[in-house]
Amino acid sequence: MDVSINPEKSVIYAASKGREFIDFNGKRRTYPIDKQKQNQLDNLNKKLLSLVKDPVFEKFSLIGSGFQRKFGQTTIARQDINGSIPEDxxxxFLNKIKTVVSDLDPENQNFRIEDTGLDIEIILTIGDSQSGLKDFDKGDAVKFLDEKxxxxxxxxxxxxxxxxYSDIPxxxxxxxxxxxxxxxxxxxxxxxxGKVRNVCSNSIIVTEPDILITILNFLSKV
Incomplete structure (x- = not known):
């Protein structure tokens, strides 16, 4: 936000997989989180913070995405794009994080873990009328933002x-x-x-972010 060069009130900024956003009036608005679940997430963050202060695990807070406490979820890196951490x-470390989460949530009611290969995402669950408890995904974010x-x-x-892959929903x-x-x-x-093309035939795949930026720049002038 502080370094954005976009004109004011031209972009709505969302974060935490779309679980929170800032509207054109500068007001922060959020997807509701149960107090008990928030307490669980706070407890988890305390344990993870203590973990990455250990010299053995400190490196995981310094590579890639590092250790990020977000609204409704926490992300911690286990690898970077250069593969600087030995795979074993x-x-x-992934198994260590799973153990920490399991100790806090033995019945698997409050958290879901998504492993991207680079990052470990620990996400608070939400209730779903069809599938029961599930993690909040970016499809839920689209519905939330569309409604609000x-x-x-x-x-x-x-x-x-x-x-x-987490962008597919x-x-x-x-x-x-x-x-x-x-x-x-x-x-x-x-x-x-392939998954993107299966979902949406009107899709373009590019290999570098700069190509996307060039396309968006062109479209902004059409």
Whole structure:
């Protein structure tokens, strides 16, 4: 926010997978979190903070995404794009985090863990009328933002940009609202690219972020 060069009131900024956003009036608005779940997340963050202060595990707070306490979830790196952590050490750290989470939530009611291979994302669960407890994903974020901001997403066109598997639910939900949905994903992962194309035929796959920026710059002038 402090370093953004976008004109004021031209962009709505969302974070924490869309679980929070700042509207055009500068007001922070959030997806509701049960107090008991928030307490559990606070306890988890205390344990993880203590863990990464240990010299054995400190490196995981310094590589890649580091240790990020977000609204409704926590992210901690276990590897970076250069593969600087030996694989066995990275997997051992993943298992260590799973143990910490399991000790706090033995019945698996409050947390879900997503492992991207680089980051460990620990996400508070939400209730779903069809599937019961689930993690909050970016598809839920699209529904939340559409409702609260009255975006009217049944009318397109919409452009969804992403670079990881956790962005797929966002694309699916937008596509479910209207076929006039387009996607640009930045990835060299052929499996991810295939999933994107299966969800949305109006998709473009690029290999570098700069290509996406160039496309967006061009579209802004059309």
């Amino acid at each position: 050490e990275s997997y051992n 901001l009255r975006l009217g997403m049944t009318n397109g066109p919409h452009l969804i940009c992403g670079d990881t 966002m694309l699916k939900t937008a596509k479910g609202k209207t076929d006039d949905t387009w996607a640009i994903f930045v990835t060299k992962d052929h499996k991810l690219a």
